[in-house]
Amino acid sequence: MSADEGALRRVLPPERVDDFLGACDDYGWLILVASTVLAGTLPLAGLEAGFYMTFVTDLFLFGILALSWDLVGGQTGYPSFGNMAFFGIGAYTTAILVKDFSVGFPVAFVVAGGLAVAFAAFIGVIVFRLRGHYFAIATLGVLLAAQQVSRNLEITGGASGKILLDTPSAEAFYYLFLGVLVAEIALVYYLSGTRFGFVLNAIRDDEQKATAMGFNTTYYKTAAWMLAALFTGLAGAAWSLDNTFVDPQTAYNGAWNVELIAMALLGGSGTVAGPVLGAFGLHSVIVVVDTYATGWQLVLLGTAVIVTVVAFPKGVVGTLREYAAEMAYYERGGMAAANDGGDDPDEDSSPAGGEAG
Amino acid sequence: MALAQFIVNGLLVGALFAAVAVGFALIWGVVDIINLAHGEMVMLGGYTAYWALALTTGTARGGPLVVLATLPLVVGVLFAVGYLLQRVLVKRVMGTDVFLTLLVTFGASIAIQQLALRAWTANPRSIQVELADPSLVLGGVVVPKMKLVAFLGAFVLTGALWAFLQRSRTGRAIRAVSQNPEAAALVGIDVEHTRATTFGLSSAIAGAVGVFVATILNVQPQMGLIYTLKSFVIVVFGGVGSIPGALLGGLLLGSVEETVAGVISSQWTLAVSFSLLIVLLIVKPNGLFGQEASE
């Protein structure tokens, strides 16, 4: 153990971190309600339409996207590069319905979410036959293909997309994004305590075993994917009007897709709070960079992704958990029990080779 | 007759896709990394040639031989880029989760693409090749000479790579590392260096193709991802680590895309090649994961 680590232990003892994380778990709902109330009162307390409101609204947007990605990528172990396809579908559906069919925004919003879910169900049947490299690239292909389709169709307005006028106020979108985010956090948080959530984690850890235990994993993966599509699609639907225009390049933004993955990883993949906090953090940094060095934010994004993956793959929440859990194992009898035969968990002590068949 | 023209066009372009995919397949097979920044190597190769010409002759144009003369430079520069990419970055995520390796190369792809955008703007650029009589007509099929040169060039590059892997000491080391890195290390092969060299070679061939792309089409900073995705489709079709498979896959993809472009519209090529990938994955999923395993 290095001297640094010793110092870290004094300043931040693992048991304190454990207590803190435990409290967050115990009071999760309270924290969520309190944060929601706080965020809800910000506009009343003087946050006016303009730079800062847009900034906070975007935090909510990216929180939704990162948490949706993580539901499949982090909780279920199927990291997708194509989530933004749902976003684009939500955005275009809303834009077309509102502009060309004069449908009211609330109806368009619901239809957009529904279409994104239907698309996810359809595409899920195909892509969930794949794993690892194949899944990731196939989803990237879905995104690029969806983008190309939108660029080529007349109904989507081709390469220039659609311009939307007479959109609701910035406050309306602030509350809409906040509402969607809170609904999503509540749902994911609730699911993480149910056996449905456990099955998703089981698929991530060992899908073969989950199948051998009697779970039709395709059903669970697709369900998680459809939930992710719902929230991503709703975010896209709200974004299209808030943004006042929709075009293929931004609605199916591949760089955003990587951005939201970076957010989830940075905050802590496979947790509820991690992706949301990661989104808040990384988006803030990106906005700062964009303000002082306009045009460099994507360069930064690429770099941030690399640094995150290389140096910090478990993210903030994940790293804290590891740190706190380190002592919990030994304190609760792990050490004594581990001496049952000196078997090292990392060591392959089963007979080598096994059955060749 | 039109169909023959589409297929010839397709084969001409397809050879370029194939040569790019060969590099992609090499890294996948040897280092077990999907390099999502592979398409950026094509882009960087094209720009290297473009600027080499623009800075030395004042214009990005010249006779075919002048253009071809940029190849050694491009190969050298891109070899270095690829070598460093592995040595500095990819090495750090080797052996971790597959997804993290994808993400690191995706991050590199975005960073390179965006830096290129800052440096050279989004305007497409191309190298003008001065030929007195730019096209041949063979049995009613028009064959642009420069495309023919690119086609042959792609084959020469692939053949050279293949010969290098088969004949040279380094090539044998690369094959040894691809089969069994531990054993290779035991017999004294520097595995890290060999992997980085593989990245270098792969990037060099992609960069060289970039020169041809710059002459017959154009280059722009955001072109890379399409080449990466096409390489993936081709390699899935041809088999990981197989050079002949990648060649065949490339020619086939090129023909299909050009036929689609000719019959329907060039704007649908990506959607079509992606649909092909999906069909492929459904029809022969076992081909992708190897044989049905006994355990």
Place this chain on the structure above:
Amino acid sequence: MSDDVDAAAVDPAGDRAVLRTDGVTKRFGGLTAVDDVDVRVEEGEIIGLIGPNGAGKSTLFNCITGRLDADEGSVSLLGEDVTDWPEYKIARAGLGRMFQETRVFGDMTVRKNLLVAAQEGGARVGRLLGRPDSALQARTDELLAYVDLDGLADVRAGRLSFGQQKLIEFAMALMAEPEVLLMDEPAGGINPSMLENLIEYIRTANEDEQATIFLIEHNMDFVMEIADRIYVLAHGERIAEGPPASIQNDQRVLDAYLGRE
């Protein structure tokens, strides 16, 4: 569990087999890994499956569980022909499985590992979308106490030692309350003192939980002590079947293990 499996209902002919294979054959390319194998496992039995390395034992298990599709023959579970069923459906019908290499869900806590293993309620959305009820929690606590790991309920399963993981996997298997439990080398890689415990656990599971057990094992002392009957495979073929005493003295079995043909 077994209470609702009326022996007569299992097979009109009075066959008490809860699991049987008839002529199961599996080929990999030119190699016949499992060759025309018949196995009958009756309710309440503990059956051993032994054979030299490469005899096709795990492949037979994979054909039974539906991980692999048999090229020929049929598999029936509780009187139903499950040959063409998908793996998850066979598992849900009452077939539990422990793998040769220990497999727990490493990033989940021990408690969640057990909770997710419970099959009661199956995949019905209502059950899965609710929080695990107190009965399920109690059952988890009971099983963890049973394998003496109750102190580790909230620890990440991946942190446990190999032996502990093996016990967790065993507890997970029991959590599902299987009619038939397939165990692939349960004694592999664990130390002698724990082996004693394991025998005890398996016996208790068999008697108290009324689980029929079918296990692959290389440890002869272990399998001779625990099994009611033993099947022997060599080169994919079933070469012997019978109670431990007769297997021990079977010349063909000795030949197979010593590599004589």
